[in-house]
Amino acid sequence: AQSVTQLGSHVSVSEGALVLLRCNYSSSVPPYLFWYVQYPNQGLQLLLKYTSAATLVKGINGFEAEFKKSETSFHLTKPSAHMSDAAEYFCAVTRGGGADGLTFGKGTHLIIQP
Amino acid sequence: DTAVSQTPKYLVTQMGNDKSIKCEQNLGHDTMYWYKQDSKKFLKIMFSYNNKELIINETVPNRFSPKSPDKAHLNLHINSLELGDSAVYFCASSHGDGGTQYFGPGTRLLVL
DSSP states (O other): OOOESSSSSEEEEETTSEEEEOOOOEEOOOOHHHHHHHOOOEEEEEEEESSSSSSSEEGGGGGGEETTTTTTEEEEEEEOGGGGGGGGEEEEEEEOOTTOEEEEEOEEEEEEEO | OOOOOEEESSEETTTTTOOOEEEEEEOOEEEEEEEOOOOOOOOEEEEEEEEEEEETHHHHHTTTEEEEEEETTTEEEEOOGGGGGOOEEEEEETTTTTTOOOOOOOOOEEOO
16 A cells, blocks of 8 residues: 655745655555646646656756655755745655556645745 | 546536546547545545556445546546535546656536
8 A cells, every 4th residue: 555645734935945845655665756736726737756767856847856765755845936836736656557546645735925 | 739638627516416527638648547636635546547457446436437438538427426526526647657647627526
């Protein structure tokens, strides 16, 4: 069984400050890990994906995440927050192979203060 | 061109009715999915389907049934709608080998 824990249902940062959204996973097999972003009343857009290649993954819009097996973590960061980053962020895990669906965390709502 | 599309975008209906939501993908993917997002924004897999297998989340009531006329389409049929079925339903597709899942815009279902 797999699970994802996102610490902090709401995170507030000032514009220009570092963004750090936390994600810890549990998986019995080497996982595929994802970060998705959801803007209000829209679908989910992929930010980045880890598939056992480089442990530091760069995504779109200046986001990156580091896979740390020892900590079972896949935290999302961005050096400098922009107002347009305000959205809901979801971490997800899958085993890969076959028709496996994604197991999502409960999401983190990112608030950007001007 | 929209990669994953869903119709309708909004659906308002009465309890007890039967409704369908359609999903189409033009990415050439072999695997499609349905997810439910509840009022707290929690996303949960309902079904995943490729030409080899249908995987059903055991928590999904049997009133929900996926129907796939071909590889590019996976429709969701819901019988005897209940108030608790109100949610946003997302379709997604991928290459079924851990590939990235691409999501549709969602269908907002409200059961009155």
